[in-house]
Amino acid sequence: MTATFRKLAEQVVARHDDHLLDYGPDKQADRVVAALQRLNRIVDLTPAIGTDIDLAGFGKVPAQYASGNDSYFLLSDASEQLGWFHPRACKWAEKRFAWAVQEQRRIDEERGDGRLGWECLTGHVDLELHLCVDDPQAKPDAGGRRWSDSGDWLISTDRIPDLLASSPWGKEFMDNSMDAFRHAAREIFGDKLKQSPVIGPDGQPTGSNAYDLFEPQLPKDEALRRARRGPALDDEEGLS
Structure with a gap:
């Protein structure tokens, strides 16, 4: 070597x-x-x-x-x-x-x-x-x-x-990757997120949990494609 x-x-x-x-x-x-x-x-x-x-x-x-x-x-x-x-x-x-x-x-x-x-x-x-x-x-x-x-x-x-x-390119990358991160967080920390209640501004539980906060807006395959798209937008593929 x-x-x-x-x-x-x-x-x-x-x-x-x-x-x-x-x-x-x-x-x-x-x-x-x-x-x-x-x-x-x-x-x-x-x-x-x-x-x-x-x-x-x-x-x-x-x-x-x-x-x-x-x-x-x-x-x-x-x-x-x-x-x-x-x-x-x-x-x-x-x-x-x-x-x-x-x-x-x-x-x-x-x-x-x-x-x-x-x-x-x-x-x-x-x-x-x-x-x-x-x-x-x-x-x-x-x-x-x-x-x-x-x-x-x-x-x-x-x-x-x-x-x-x-x-x-940090902002563009984070915008592209947010849904992929949400999917990953749910897959890796799902049970822990479900056991973590969300606390409202008044200090009281809101009734939801951290798992709900990571709800993706795109299916996983589309989220992964969006995360890899770089600076170019492609509305025809539904990645906007």
């Missing part, structure tokens, strides 16, 4: 060649390879060749690796497809990874056996690139230049809903 990791690392570094910071291309590629090797020790990575990942109709990105039921793609590919300023997308990944570390620590402490777990830490994988990108919205540095630090990440496909909801 080392040769495969090196090939991807060199491709990623070449993509960001104009923005490399602190290290030259060879050192940056070494850092990417090391990050991939660390991930491969936790999950079994298989190169994905000729496979595209659909971003719910908002674009497609090439899969880089497969692992179990999920695949991994480059955040830079997704940010390009979504028209998302890449340093902003990286800030999203950094924040989500920080939350994952906190959750992993909580799980490890509750388990209480002294072991370090990884189950929360494989959805957002920092490739350890150091980049500098011009950013008109950033505060100027001492020399007057406005820039943001950046990098690149591998993102697991199970993080796509959160990625899209946080992207510039």
